[in-house]
Amino acid sequence: FVPKISSTKLCAEAEYDFDVAIIGCGVGGHGAALHARGQGLKTAVFSGRDVGGTCVNRGCVPSKALLAASGRVRDMRDADHLESLGISVDGEVSYDRQAVADHAKNLANTVKGNLENSLIGLSVDVIEDRGILAGPNKIKADKSGKIYTAKNIILAPGSVPFVPPGVTVDEKTVYTSDGALNLDFVPEWVAIIGSGYIGLEFSDVYTALGSEVTFIEALPMLMPTFDREIAKQAERMLIRPRPIDYRLGVFASEVTPGEPGKKPCTIKMINANTKEHVETIEVDAVMVATGRVPNTKDMGLDSMNIETNRGFVAVDEKMRVKTSADGEIIDNLYCIGDANGVMMLAHAASAQGISAVENICGREHVVNHEAVPAACFTHPEIAMVGLTEEQAVERAEKEGWTLGKSQGNFRANSKALAEGEGAGIAKVLFNKETEKIVGVHIIGIHAADLIQECANAVEQGTTVRELSMMVHTHPTLCEVLDEAFKGAVGMSSH
Numbered sequence: 001f002v003p004k005i006s007s008t009k010l011c012a013e014a015e016y017d018f019d020v021a022i023i024g025c026g027v028g029g030h031g032a033a034l035h036a037r038g039q040g041l042k043t044a045v046f047s048g049r050d051v052g053g054t055c056v057n058r059g060c061v062p063s064k065a066l067l068a069a070s071g072r073v074r075d076m077r078d079a080d081h082l083e084s085l086g087i088s089v090d091g092e093v094s095y096d097r098q099a100v101a102d103h104a105k106n107l108a109n110t111v112k113g114n115l116e117n118s119l120i121g122l123s124v125d126v127i128e129d130r131g132i133l134a135g136p137n138k139i140k141a142d143k144s145g146k147i148y149t150a151k152n153i154i155l156a157p158g159s160v161p162f163v164p165p166g167v168t169v170d171e172k173t174v175y176t177s178d179g180a181l182n183l184d185f186v187p188e189w190v191a192i193i194g195s196g197y198i199g200l201e202f203s204d205v206y207t208a209l210g211s212e213v214t215f216i217e218a219l220p221m222l223m224p225t226f227d228r229e230i231a232k233q234a235e236r237m238l239i240r241p242r243p244i245d246y247r248l249g250v251f252a253s254e255v256t257p258g259e260p261g262k263k264p265c266t267i268k269m270i271n272a273n274t275k276e277h278v279e280t281i282e283v284d285a286v287m288v289a290t291g292r293v294p295n296t297k298d299m300g301l302d303s304m305n306i307e308t309n310r311g312f313v314a315v316d317e318k319m320r321v322k323t324s325a326d327g328e329i330i331d332n333l334y335c336i337g338d339a340n341g342v343m344m345l346a347h348a349a350s351a352q353g354i355s356a357v358e359n360i361c362g363r364e365h366v367v368n369h370e371a372v373p374a375a376c377f378t379h380p381e382i383a384m385v386g387l388t389e390e391q392a393v394e395r396a397e398k399e400g401w402t403l404g405k406s407q408g409n410f411r412a413n414s415k416a417l418a419e420g421e422g423a424g425i426a427k428v429l430f431n432k433e434t435e436k437i438v439g440v441h442i443i444g445i446h447a448a449d450l451i452q453e454c455a456n457a458v459e460q461g462t463t464v465r466e467l468s469m470m471v472h473t474h475p476t477l478c479e480v481l482d483e484a485f486k487g488a489v490g491m492s493s494h
């Protein structure tokens with residue numbers, strides 16, 4: 001980064017301790033801190049002794065480590081798949097549960113250390129206390145009580161697991177993702193409440209390690225937030241061939257912890273509409289994956305008369321805090337990441353942090369959230385950017401344009417077939433008049449890496465015609481997208 005603003009000048013002018021102070025050092029706060037220093041701003045971050053936050057310590061990073069290790073176990077136990085490649089494994093494939101758990105923990109610690117070093121390397125002031133907003137330009141350090149002043153404040157306190165009423169969590173037999181990531185034991189039968197990202201990723205881990213899974217989902221379909229066609233494909237590829245069953249349209253109304261190996265956990269279920277009791281089951285463990293809530297309690301929002309909506313802080317498109325959803329913008333106060341609820345993803349939090357700093361520096365910036373990709377790291381992966389087909393149909397109708405749809409297939413892709421992984425599709429949704437992409441959904445091997453080309457295209461406004469003329473390496477999985485882009489403009493791919 002090239003420093004653009006002299007920090008001494010900015011601080012001296014208003015006699016603040018810092019140009020920017022950030023409350024919370026998850027990936028959002030960390031991204032903002034690094035960018036602020038890159039711009040030459042005197043920067044502090046209140047870390048609450050949790051550098052890396054959810055993503056690094058209790059989220060993306062350790063969960064991907066568990067997915068990587070369990071994925072290998074699944075592959076090595078898949079005798080048919082191995083045989084099709086000419087391989088056999090003599091003897092049983094086993095794993096050491098504690099060593100798998102340690103892999104996740106060690107990785108989280110390494111990444112956390114890297115983040116801490118990057119803050120030190122760039123001379124960000126890391127204040128290990130929690131930060132409490134204490135009025136305009138003021139933050140109180142929770143334990144020491146010391147008041148710090150900053151010209152600009154960025155709130156980045158993130159989120160915590162949501163536990164529905166009636167569910168007792170002991171983080172041992174009934175746990176959220178926080179407890180699940182410790183992998184204290186591998187239950188024979190685990191019920192997962194909620195079939196969103198976390199539930200789906202953990203069903204992948206558990207079934208690979210030998211558990212049976214029962215999903216309990218409040219809505220009448222599995223994976224309700226996904227594009228419907230992709231959710232159906234996911235059911236075919238990730239649910240039906242595995243020891244997974246499910247209950248739909250039910251709430252887990254009462255969940256009681258058990259004792260590992262001794263006493264089962266009990267789950268009472270009620271119909272989501274009628275609220276009548278439908279079933280009670282006993283399982284070895286229960287994972288609660290019913291979404292996350294903002295971590296904005298007790299951080300002094302009242303000191304600036306900020307009204308939250310279920311804890312979410314309202315922001316405008318430049319990440320400036322508003323007093324309420326339709327309230328006024330508060331000067332020099334920003335909120336980024338999970339706490340504003342715009343898009344609960346690690347890279348979105350960090351992009352919003354960078355964007356807030358750009359606005360602080362006087363360069364107007366808005367994150368285009370429709371160009372922010374997302375991925376679910378199951379085997380195979382699911383990835384998406386932009387609108388689902390259902391949302392695109394609605395948008396096209398409302399705005400009066402024609403929706404185009406084109407598909408590429410993994411079964412026709414040489415690289416996928418070489419891997420023996422020919423299942424999956426890539427679906428490209430586009431505006432037929434402008435030929436611009438409005439959404440892409442991929443399920444198939446390495447979908448999470450493939451989606452980036454599409455996210456860049458949405459951000460840049462690249463048309464399917466332009467994409468269809470761009471040369472994709474052979475033989476690669478990217479050719480699945482090449483097939484879809486060419487199909488969109490009536491060209492056939494080889």
Ligand SMILES: Cc1cc2nc3c(=O)[nH]c(=O)nc-3n(C[C@H](O)[C@H](O)[C@H](O)COP(=O)(O)OP(=O)(O)OC[C@H]3O[C@@H](n4cnc5c(N)ncnc54)[C@H](O)[C@@H]3O)c2cc1C
Nearest residue numbers: 024026028048053054055059060130131158337338345346
């Ligand atoms: C199991 C799991 C897997 C996930 N996997 C992915 C994934 O693969 N990809 C992806 O994009 N996203 C993933 N996510 C979501 C991702 O972790 C979050 O979107 C991301 O962490 C949000 O970043 P954040 O900086 O807003 O908040 P957080 O990461 O929650 O960080 C906020 C930090 O602020 C601290 N804090 C709170 N209040 C204060 C205070 N008053 N003073 C000081 N510090 C404070 C908190 O302790 C925390 O350290 C996953 C989440 C979970 C739970």
Ligand SMILES: NC(=O)c1ccc[n+]([C@@H]2O[C@H](COP(=O)([O-])OP(=O)(O)OC[C@H]3O[C@@H](n4cnc5c(N)ncnc54)[C@H](O)[C@@H]3O)[C@@H](O)[C@H]2O)c1
Nearest residue numbers: 164194195196197198217218251252289290291344375376
């Ligand atoms: N790979 C990734 O990017 C990734 C991975 C994990 C988590 N995350 C993020 O973490 C956040 C939380 O993930 P999540 O999976 O917990 O939330 P989610 O919102 O994706 O899914 C929650 C699911 O639980 C269901 N549900 C809610 N209350 C229920 C109840 N009482 N009984 C039964 N079902 C109920 C919902 O209908 C929904 O299907 C998400 O916003 C996601 O973006 C991302």
